[in-house]
Amino acid sequence: MSESDPAEIKQFLAELRDFNKEKRRTAVMKLGMAGGDQAITALIMAVQNRNEDLIVRGRAALMLGQLGDTRAVMALIKALDAPGLQTPLNAAEALGKLGDPRAIKPLLLMASSPDAKFRAAALEALERLGYSGEEQQSELNKEQQGELSEA
Numbered sequence: 001m002s003e004s005d006p007a008e009i010k011q012f013l014a015e016l017r018d019f020n021k022e023k024r025r026t027a028v029m030k031l032g033m034a035g036g037d038q039a040i041t042a043l044i045m046a047v048q049n050r051n052e053d054l055i056v057r058g059r060a061a062l063m064l065g066q067l068g069d070t071r072a073v074m075a076l077i078k079a080l081d082a083p084g085l086q087t088p089l090n091a092a093e094a095l096g097k098l099g100d101p102r103a104i105k106p107l108l109l110m111a112s113s114p115d116a117k118f119r120a121a122a123l124e125a126l127e128r129l130g131y132s133g134e135e136q137q138s139e140l141n142k143e144q145q146g147e148l149s150e151a
Contacts, residue, residue, distance in 0.1 A: 004036040021053040028056055032063025044075045058086030065094025073100045080110050089121045096125030
């Protein structure tokens with residue numbers, strides 16, 4: 001990967017602060033393709049920004065997974081609880097790509113979601129992290145059995 005052009009990065013960062021959400025949506029993708037420390041920092045901030053457009057946040061999560069930098073892990077874990085579908089689904093996918101074990105427990109929680117899309121995304125990410133569906137189901141069954149025996 002070639003070194004990012006500082007002038008381009010500066011332009012993309014300016015677009016990420018634009019009032020127009022379409023420009024911000026595009027800027028996130030451009031930053032993800034450009035890469036580099038400034039891009040990673042900006043994408044982490046975008047995925048964490050609760051006031052940001054949900055598509056911008058979702059795309060930021062997606063691009064953080066593409067960039068493969070584990071500095072994004074904690075922001076992506078928090079993004080698993082973001083509103084909408086795109087951000088949590090892309091965050092789960094990104095966490096699977098990053099391969100950091102800190103994501104296992106939050107992904108196990110997501111795997112018990114009543115939403116089938118969330119469960120599927122979490123299970124796929126966990127598989128990439130070395131967990132199989134049977135292991136996850138076994139752990140969830142043990143937890144449920146423990147809850148039943150305590151009742």
